[in-house]
Amino acid sequence: xxxxxxxxxxxxxxxxxxxxxxxxxLQVSAAENIEILVYLARHNKVFGDTxxxxxxxxxxxxxxxxAADPQSPVEVLDYLISGDNLRPSLLPLLLxxxxxxxxxxxxxxxxxxxxxxxxxxxxxxxxxxNKVLDTLKSNPYLKKEEAEALRKPSATAAxxxxxxxxxxxxxxxxxxxxRRALRHDxxxxxxxxESVHLHDPVxxxxxxxxxxxxxxxxxxxxxxxxxxxxxxGAALGPPAVLRRLADLSRDFHVETASSRDGLAYRxxxxxxxxxxxxxxxxxxxxxxxxxxx
Numbered sequence: 505x506x507x508x509x510x511x512x513x514x515x516x517x518x519x520x521x522x523x524x525x526x527x528x529x530l531q532v533s534a535a536e537n538i539e540i541l542v543y544l545a546r547h548n549k550v551f552g553d554t555x556x557x558x559x560x561x562x563x564x565x566x567x568x569x570x571a572a573d574p575q576s577p578v579e580v581l582d583y584l585i586s587g588d589n590l591r592p593s594l595l596p597l598l599l600x601x602x603x604x605x606x607x608x609x610x611x612x613x614x615x616x617x618x619x620x621x622x623x624x625x626x627x628x629x630x631x632x633x634n635k636v637l638d639t640l641k642s643n644p645y646l647k648k649e650e651a652e653a654l655r656k657p658s659a660t661a662a663x664x665x666x667x668x669x670x671x672x673x674x675x676x677x678x679x680x681x682x683r684r685a686l687r688h689d690x691x692x693x694x695x696x697x698e699s700v701h702l703h704d705p706v707x708x709x710x711x712x713x714x715x716x717x718x719x720x721x722x723x724x725x726x727x728x729x730x731x732x733x734x735x736x737g738a739a740l741g742p743p744a745v746l747r748r749l750a751d752l753s754r755d756f757h758v759e760t761a762s763s764r765d766g767l768a769y770r771x772x773x774x775x776x777x778x779x780x781x782x783x784x785x786x787x788x789x790x791x792x793x794x795x796x797x
Contacts, residue, residue: 508532509540526551528558534566535576542583553719553767556589556743561750564593571597578603587612588743595620599627606633613639621645705729705740706748707771716761716768719745 508530511517517525524530526544528537541562544555570576571584571594583589585598585608598604613624613636621643624630631637641651705726710717717725719742726740740748749758749769757772 507536509536509543512540512543522548522551523554526554526558528562534563535570535573538562538566538570539577539580542577542580546579546583549766553746557746557750559583559589560591560743560747561753564591567591567594568597572601574601574603576601576603578605582608585609585612586743587615588741589747590620591747592619592623595623596627599624600629602629606635609633610636610639613643616640616643616645618645621650625650704748704752706745707752710752710769710771714770716759716763716770718763718765718768719743719749720765722769 508517508525512522512525521530522544525540526548528541530537530540532540538559541555541559544551545559546552548555567584570580581598581601581604584591584594585604590612599609609624609630610633612620616624621640624636624640630640637654640646641654646654706722709722709725709729713725722745723740723742726745752758752771755775757775759770759772761768761770
């Protein structure tokens, strides 16, 4: 029997099934759901925006597994490591995954912000990729002492006789990332550069407007407000906006409407959790009921 992704590529699914596919609701494995969503996000003009928003809020444990698996499709890995789509928790795994091509990591290094650079400098594999190191050296956010360290051949070379100090890099990254995800460890990921923002800029834009806005229009508004406030580099691309919309939809009704430029969005009412079965916290409440006193 043909895989569902093959049927989608061949345009054999009816419209209602394509809507299910764009929301990740098909009865297939998590890995194939992600593969389908990436395909739609990249190649389908009708359901692409919905697929990108679904991917932005996809289950983190399933995403970690795909990011760490060398057998994951290259198109999926390329999408996940793209600067516009990157989820910070996946980066350590993607950097160590041998199926993520060096040119994709170098592309990320070109425009990497401080938090991404910090993760890259801790990657054992990155220090073995000359093209990536050369790209990092020209990144304006790289500190002077870091650039000097990268220019020293011996700075990252491990002694030939060194004894293993722990698990393989990929296994260690997978375990660490999953532990951090389950414990909710770490600081929130900055939405733009190193600037500290008290509010989500996407939320601020939507809250100040009553009209529907496309992801591109929201990104333009965020950029305009950042420029007006004198925040250098504080800009989000449409995919990053969709990622923030996915987060907002957990606590707010995010209304959608069709426009000639694609889906448009408007912030609705606050979704306080009062036990609704369609609320994201309903499942969390149900699974944790025994531990609540």
